[in-house]
Amino acid sequence: FVFDFDGPSMAVNTSCASALSALHFAAESIRRGECDAAIVGGVNLLSHPYHARMLADLGLLSKDGRACPLSSEASGCAPGEGAGAVLLKARPAAERDGDTIHALIQASAIGHSGRSMRYGAPHMQRQAQHLRRLLSIAGLAPADVDYIDPAAPVASLPDAAEMHAAQAVVGQSGRTAPCRVGTVKGNIGHLESASGMSQLAKVLLQLRHGAFAPSLHSEPRNPLIAFDEGTLSVVA
Secondary structure (H helix, E strand, O other): OOOOOOOOOOOOOOHHHHHHHHHHHHHHHHHOOOOOOEEEEEOOOOOHHHHHHHHHHHHOOOOOOOOOOOEEEOEEEEEEEEEEEEEOHHHHHHHHHHOOOOOOOOOOOOOOOOOOOOOOOOOHHHHHHHHHHHHHHOOHHHOOOEEEEEOOOOOOOHOOOOHHHHHHHHOOOOOOOOEEEOOOOHHEOHHHHHHHHHHHHHEEEHHHHHOOOOOOOOOEEEEOOOOOOEEEEEEE
16 A cells, blocks of 8 residues: 555465465466565564463464574574565566666475474375476486475474485485575574575575575584585585
8 A cells, every 4th residue: 555566465474484385376477477575574472471371372472482404403493573674576687677686586486394203293105296387397316405404393303304305305315416405593593484585584695695595503403413514414
């Protein structure tokens, strides 16, 4: 209303994937010609104690208040607050208008794990299927992927399932350089509905500065994950 925008406008709620689901829908909307540009945002505010009680009752909160993704000390999430937004445009339009281009979205894909070993945990085989489909859409080979910022839900088994899926797809032998793995949850906590936007912001900042940001509290490594310096390597 304030900016007099007239394209598609929607709120997206897919739990922790909300911000990146919105990014996917916005990119597809631009590709279909429904809009010329799109603002995609994610926000998470912890405005009522009921939220903390609910997470505690489900056994999802960290025992010591720290998020330790990909670590053997992972005991649950440490919720955080935050907000972020990005502007999407088709590359020719951005170049024509002289916009600063921080990154290009080669492709996006969306999917759900369905029934898995526990609620909220990824299904390893289906996660791998989604990754392979995404690479196919993007026209990329597994060896072309040099960095992954996983959801890392900060629990031993879910973290391991996600990393096993990545290992099965991009962490194959024969790589000339390892695929780096980093997670922002140890740095700022789990922003829940805005977590995907925090991951995207981290990736964009890494591209801008040409450096990997350390993944805090990720050591000692989760013993259920077979990290290999030649295939998958955590940025610490």
